[in-house]
Amino acid sequence: MSIRTEQTSRPVGAPAREPRLPLAALLALATAVFVTSLTETLPAGLLPAMSAGLKVGEPAMGQSVTIYAVGTALTAIPLSAATAGWRRKRLLLTAMAGFAAANTVTALSASYPLTMAARFLAGVAAGLAWALLAGYARSLVAAPLRGRAVAVVMTGIPVALSLGVPAGTYLGELLGWRAAFALMTAVAVALLGWIGLLVPDRPGQERGARAPMLRALGVPGVVPVLFVTLVFVLAHTVLYAYVAAFLDHAGLGGSTGLVLLVFGAASLVSIWYVGARIDRRLRALTVAATLLVGAGAALLAVSAHSLPAVYAAAALWGLGWGGVPTLLQTAAADAGGEHAEAAQAMLVTLWNVAMAGGGVVGGVLLDRVGAGVFPWSVPVLLAPVLAVVVGARRHGFPARQAA
Secondary structure (H helix, E strand, O other), X not given: OOOEOOOOOOEOOOOOOOOOOOHHHHHHHHHHHHHHHHHHHHHHHHHHHHHXXXXXXXXXXXXXXXXXXXXXXXXXXXXXXXXXXXXXXXXXXXXXXXXXXXXXXXXXXXXXXHHHHHHHHHHHHHHHHHHHHHHHHHHOOOHHHHHHHHHHHXXXXXXXXXXXXXXXXXXXXXXXXXXXXXXXXXXXXXXXXXXXXHOOOOOOOOHHHOOOHHHHHHOOOHHHHHHHHHHHXXXXXXXXXXXXXXHHHOOOHHHHHHHHHHHHHHHHHHHHHHHHHHHHHHHHHHHHHHHHHHHHHHHHHHOOOOHHHHHHHHHHHHXXXXXXXXXXXXXXXXXXHHHHHHHXXXXXXXXXXXHHHHHHHHHHHHHHOOHHHHHHHHHHHHHHHHHHHHHOOOOOOOOOOOO
């Protein structure tokens, strides 16, 4: 007969069970990341149909992506501060309900100003959700699994960019652009039920425990993480937003979909690898990600006329980029400590500033230099990123992490 302790039903001397990830809850949060990421970029694949339907030019319709990012960037910090005391499930449900409402208006609107207002509000709702998702995921698991939990949630990004955007574009071509946005509403509504049933609740911050949001900037390590976020995302966005223009310039325009598919598949591999090691290897993984993205862009620059080389470059790029959202969200939370939610809100703000800025910078480069410059811009921007990551060895991207 086994002798059992008072506290557990485990036999004395038997190994403790390894804690498990609550996958049903984490996949619900990953779906929130997926639907918000996809909705942000969906107009890029539906631009001609949307501009015709709303009777505006394509450049004006293209600003529907920018205004979404602006909505997120302007409101993530103040709304996160205002709702710091809300219970986490209530806050996430509110954000996703607002997101569903905004997409519904987009799907039904026949007015360009109304559509832009709805896109702005969708960005606001997405920013509020993004600011809490990483912290929410970390709160659902034991400390040794926090990095893996964030990695699961962040799978929504490459799935949206590599698979969701082409699928949404195909649906828009088949049934019309309004059907694509209506589908986003349907996913958000289904997600509300999923969250309500299967995601455990967590409390917000008590009033006495809340500190001014900007106080997080004084915490060692937070500023380096935010700098890396801003510049790394800017470098990626400049190339990603204009990769179709670059491939057209290289005579490979018909391969854009497959190139993005290779990029997305490699990103998923990267997320799996990073998630398995991030809790002990954050610094090394961030350095590797920076080098891989830079190497992929450099290979793309020098071998743009060779399709096999372009696929190899996309694979390197995806292997580097896929884990970056997980790495940066984890670094911000770890560095922020008791100010983690404030650091996360700032990260979300700068992430979207970088995405909006990438579109602007890329447009200027395309107009003044030409599409061939896009891959070369990435190593130039990543050089200071690598320097900051290497230099922030005590705080931000520490050389040693607790197990």
